[in-house]
Amino acid sequence: MFNFFKKNGSESINTESEKQKSLWNFSFESLKKTISNTTHNLIDNVVSTVESEEEFDDFILDDMEDLLIKADLGVSLSSSITDKLRKQSNIKPSEVKQFLKQEFKTILDSTGSCELNYTQGMLNIYLITGVNGAGKTTLIAKLANKFRLSGQKVLLAAGDTYRAAAEEQLDIWAKRAQVDIYRKDGIDSAAVVFDAIKKAKRKIMICF
Numbered sequence: 001m002f003n004f005f006k007k008n009g010s011e012s013i014n015t016e017s018e019k020q021k022s023l024w025n026f027s028f029e030s031l032k033k034t035i036s037n038t039t040h041n042l043i044d045n046v047v048s049t050v051e052s053e054e055e056f057d058d059f060i061l062d063d064m065e066d067l068l069i070k071a072d073l074g075v076s077l078s079s080s081i082t083d084k085l086r087k088q089s090n091i092k093p094s095e096v097k098q099f100l101k102q103e104f105k106t107i108l109d110s111t112g113s114c115e116l117n118y119t120q121g122m123l124n125i126y127l128i129t130g131v132n133g134a135g136k137t138t139l140i141a142k143l144a145n146k147f148r149l150s151g152q153k154v155l156l157a158a159g160d161t162y163r164a165a166a167e168e169q170l171d172i173w174a175k176r177a178q179v180d181i182y183r184k185d186g187i188d189s190a191a192v193v194f195d196a197i198k199k200a201k202r203k204i205m206i207c208f
Helices: 016-050 058-070 075-086 093-109 136-149 166-177 189-202
Strands: 154-157 180-182
Touching: 016 058, 016 093, 058 075, 075 093, 136 154, 136 166, 154 166, 154 189, 166 180, 180 189
Parallel strands: 154 180
Antiparallel strands: none
8 A cells, every 4th residue: 555655666655654644635635626616616706706796686696596506516505595695685796705604604504413423333334425526435535544543344335336447446545545345347336335235244344
């Protein structure tokens, strides 16, 4: 694991701290890039487009909804935010930045605990889903690494069997996190998950 950095062509950098640094730095840089892109889309494309208008109207709100969707907020949330603006008369376009800030804070405050449900001594199964490019694979790797470091046995199930190179990508992260992986490329996803759970049940472990 992490043996692609060599000293004098033969000596591997393989200390545990260096392994963790390589794993987390890579995912942290991806997270920073994602946040930066979202911030750019919200501030530059949404706020600057709307705040110079005198009043909200249907055309402005429709444009704002489209821009929010393009900023990766999703159709449902984007529609909900613009509907709130349609139903009020107090907020001006110049105040849209503060309005969005408060909306996002309210949403985040209402999400509840982000703690994983975990039962000691039992088989714990976590299903990770999402659109392409959302960071599912690196999230799985970070969770797997966290559980392994806490002394748990982890098995990754490569259920994304049809997207190109998905299994190979997860396999790489499994090796980096030093956990087991179950994969059967090109077959039904449910079959992979079913067989992985059967394998995990033979020895209690955490299964993704």
